Amino acid sequence: HFRFFFVTCGTDRRGSFQLSAMASAGGNPLVLPAVLHLRRSDADFTAALSERFRVLDFFSSGEPLPAFLAAAAAAPEPPRAAVVVGGGSVRVDASFLDAVPSLRCVLTTGAGIDHIDLAECARRGVAVANSGEVFSTDVADYAVGLLLDVLRRVSAAERYVRRGSWPVQGDYPLGSKLGGKRVGIIGLGNIGSRIARRLEAFGCIIHYNSRKPKDSISYKYFGNVHDLAAESDVLIVACALNKATRHIVDKDVLEALGKGGVVINIGRGANIDEAELVVALREGKIAGAGLDVFEHEPKVPAELFSMENVVLSRHVAVFTEESRSDLRAHTVGNLEAFFSGQPLLTPVDADSLVQ
Amino acid sequence: HFRFFFVTCGTDRRGSFQLSAMASAGGNPLVLPAVLHLRRSDADFTAALSERFRVLDFFSSGEPLPAFLAAAAAAPEPPRAAVVVGGGSVRVDASFLDAVPSLRCVLTTGAGIDHIDLAECARRGVAVANSGEVFSTDVADYAVGLLLDVLRRVSAAERYVRRGSWPVQGDYPLGSKLGGKRVGIIGLGNIGSRIARRLEAFGCIIHYNSRKPKDSISYKYFGNVHDLAAESDVLIVACALNKATRHIVDKDVLEALGKGGVVINIGRGANIDEAELVVALREGKIAGAGLDVFEHEPKVPAELFSMENVVLSRHVAVFTEESRSDLRAHTVGNLEAFFSGQPLLTPVDADSLVQ
Numbered sequence: 182h183f184r185f186f187f188v189t190c191g192t193d194r195r196g197s198f199q200l201s202a203m204a205s206a207g208g209n210p211l212v213l214p215a216v217l218h219l220r221r222s223d224a225d226f227t228a229a230l231s232e233r234f235r236v237l238d239f240f241s242s243g244e245p246l247p248a249f250l251a252a253a254a255a256a257p258e259p260p261r262a263a264v265v266v267g268g269g270s271v272r273v274d275a276s277f278l279d280a281v282p283s284l285r286c287v288l289t290t291g292a293g294i295d296h297i298d299l300a301e302c303a304r305r306g307v308a309v310a311n312s313g314e315v316f317s318t319d320v321a322d323y324a325v326g327l328l329l330d331v332l333r334r335v336s337a338a339e340r341y342v343r344r345g346s347w348p349v350q351g352d353y354p355l356g357s358k359l360g361g362k363r364v365g366i367i368g369l370g371n372i373g374s375r376i377a378r379r380l381e382a383f384g385c386i387i388h389y390n391s392r393k394p395k396d397s398i399s400y401k402y403f404g405n406v407h408d409l410a411a412e413s414d415v416l417i418v419a420c421a422l423n424k425a426t427r428h429i430v431d432k433d434v435l436e437a438l439g440k441g442g443v444v445i446n447i448g449r450g451a452n453i454d455e456a457e458l459v460v461a462l463r464e465g466k467i468a469g470a471g472l473d474v475f476e477h478e479p480k481v482p483a484e485l486f487s488m489e490n491v492v493l494s495r496h497v498a499v500f501t502e503e504s505r506s507d508l509r510a511h512t513v514g515n516l517e518a519f520f521s522g523q524p525l526l527t528p529v530d531a532d533s534l535v536q
Numbered sequence: 537h538f539r540f541f542f543v544t545c546g547t548d549r550r551g552s553f554q555l556s557a558m559a560s561a562g563g564n565p566l567v568l569p570a571v572l573h574l575r576r577s578d579a580d581f582t583a584a585l586s587e588r589f590r591v592l593d594f595f596s597s598g599e600p601l602p603a604f605l606a607a608a609a610a611a612p613e614p615p616r617a618a619v620v621v622g623g624g625s626v627r628v629d630a631s632f633l634d635a636v637p638s639l640r641c642v643l644t645t646g647a648g649i650d651h652i653d654l655a656e657c658a659r660r661g662v663a664v665a666n667s668g669e670v671f672s673t674d675v676a677d678y679a680v681g682l683l684l685d686v687l688r689r690v691s692a693a694e695r696y697v698r699r700g701s702w703p704v705q706g707d708y709p710l711g712s713k714l715g716g717k718r719v720g721i722i723g724l725g726n727i728g729s730r731i732a733r734r735l736e737a738f739g740c741i742i743h744y745n746s747r748k749p750k751d752s753i754s755y756k757y758f759g760n761v762h763d764l765a766a767e768s769d770v771l772i773v774a775c776a777l778n779k780a781t782r783h784i785v786d787k788d789v790l791e792a793l794g795k796g797g798v799v800i801n802i803g804r805g806a807n808i809d810e811a812e813l814v815v816a817l818r819e820g821k822i823a824g825a826g827l828d829v830f831e832h833e834p835k836v837p838a839e840l841f842s843m844e845n846v847v848l849s850r851h852v853a854v855f856t857e858e859s860r861s862d863l864r865a866h867t868v869g870n871l872e873a874f875f876s877g878q879p880l881l882t883p884v885d886a887d888s889l890v891q
Contacts, residue, residue: 319688322714322738326690329681333674333856335849339691342848343841347834353850358858359677382737383677479702486698493697494690495708501688503713 214520217263219271229509250280259283262519267291274298278305286519292316294529295422310515313527314371315507316499321375323498324417324447327471330492331443332357337489360384365413368420369395388413410437422449432457435467442467447498450476459484473498569875572618574626584864605635614638617874622646629653633660641874647671648804649884650777665870668882669726670862671854676730678853679772679802682826685847686798687712692844715739720768722761723775724750743768765792777804787812790822797822802853805831814839828853
């Protein structure tokens with residue numbers, strides 16, 4: 182089968198492209214395949230891509246996006262692949278795909294694909310891949326960390342100690358035991374199933390909701406989130422964001438969860454009706470929440486700042502040194518697969534919207 | 537075998553004792569056995585004891601301890617059992633036992649027994665019991681919570697979000713993955729073994745130190761803490777405090793752990809040389825620490841307050857609603873065993889100093 186030869190390349194400060202062809206093993210110097218790079222990344226990531234591809238880097242180009250895309254599309258060998266980031270800075274929709282009609286592959290460096298119009302990509306024959314399982318263990322770990330923090334009041338104890346209250350005040354609110362809790366997981370995919378495995382070790386009882394029951398899973402399945410909430414002490418949002426899962430945790434679900442209930446969100450902010458969540462917390466309709474994601478990041482509802490029973494985080498569940506290096510290898514692997522005509526490592530299609 | 541009949545009793549606000557004998561099943565009203573109560577407890581705990589015993593409650597007596605003990609010892613039926621709390625407010629030593637020579641049983645409501653002179657108790661034939669496994673799962677959970685917090689910077693993210701930095705600042709330090717970490721546990725008893733089981737579910741590699749290797753445990757054993765630290769990324773203190781374990785984590789051990797290392801302490805503050813720990817953190821000789829206990833509680837070294845890589849807690853690893861109710865049942869169970877001549881549920885002797 183066909184194999185690409187690699188040459189080193191880099192972009193100078195003005196965004197023009199410098200190529201330095203390397204003799205390949207077979208002796209054939211080739212032009213590197215072009216890759217659109219629409220992500221603010223660390224130097225190691227950019228370097229890893231630049232070793233293997235001609236990187237058209239938006240954030241170092243200094244140009245507005247339309248001009249940047251137009252220039253890329255007009256090049257003699259326009260890019261067939263793009264690397265994008267989740268979180269809203271670049272949306273891969275019809276107008277984006279119109280701007281660079283040469284694209285046949287879009288890789289997002291996160292698990293979420295809510296910024297990508299999968300139907301539009303499918304219609305145009307554009308393959309899409311995400312970060313697959315690269316972040317799954319870190320996100321699952323973080324979900325458990327948030328849950329332990331909310332139940333056992335770790336951050337609250339932190340604030341108490343740091344503000345010097347310990348020697349002064351006697352009373353301190355009791356936490357709640359993790360073991361024995363009924364944990365309802367929304368989305369039992371790569372992340373949700375890892376959360377479940379971890380919480381089993383703490384003696385939790387796992388329930389879940391997903392599009393359909395999973396084969397050979399003994400956890401109790403609930404066909405809708407309202408019923409799941411009614412039978413759970415903790416609700417963990419671990420599903421993708423799409424039309425079906427937007428506000429999947431709404432006022433009714435929060436009421437079904439009830440005043441002893443805790444909500445954890447490591448999915449997307451808009452999986453929860455955030456305004457209703459704030460109301461439920463304010464009025465004591467639920468007991469607490471651990472939130473790594475918010476509906477309008479980086480904005481966090483100010484009312485949460487004064488609450489002691491919430492743990493607020495800044496979309497860092499994927500953030501470890503180890504996952505960053507794994508992502509590098511994974512993205513290069515997906516690009517190499519694409520350019521050599523192999524299946525993507527972690528393809529995403531319209532059917533994988535909910536886990 | 538002999539069985540006690542229960543009568544209700546309570547103490548009025550001045551600390552004198554009111555007894556209201558209840559007819560037993562056999563029709564024999566008996567005076568309840570007296571129990572010294574030297575612990576500030578919640579109303580439910582006091583009520584549970586008072587239903588079954590004549591409670592001589594120090595903290596509601598308003599008397600100084602020597603006068604209180606002298607009065608108790610001089611009563612016609614002096615107390616044969618005492619319930620005490622760890623943490624230093626009352627030490628069970630020779631002078632304490634001299635003051636109430638009728639004592640034959642001391643129950644402490646925590647796992648730690650560093651406030652009890654076990655040798656002196658043994659010499660006088662005073663049986664000692666602790667809280668056994670009542671708190672083990674909660675403390676193990678809390679240790680995992682602290683570790684996740686330190687590695688993944690949960691509380692640091694909390695502070696960042698609450699002070700409004702998210703929309704303003706771009707950079708945020710990466711966390712470190714829990715999976716794959718070599719975790720060295722000091723003390724593989726009720727708590728340490730539960731920590732190990734939980735961390736296995738996160739993909740950690742467990743090492744341990746204890747007085748001697750445990751049978752049928754596959755974790756790697758280290759005969760001394762220095763070697764354990766040298767082969768670990770994380771060191772978790774889960775042993776009892778006694779002469780052999782005071783400052784078991786000292787300057788040398790911290791240096792062996794090294795600059796990527798993290799220390800978690802849910803044992804006793806004095807298990808770690810706290811001054812050296814602060815130096816190691818200040819100078820970057822270790823990476824971080826999660827501390828629920830301190831050498832001079834409630835005093836916490838002020839220098840820690842300004843560090844972002846430490847998680848400070850206030851000796852709450854045992855603190856849940858559930859464990860409080862379990863403790864009630866457990867303490868009553870130990871007292872009933874003692875007064876009916878049965879073995880204590882969770883006896884502690886001089887041999888159980890290190891787990």
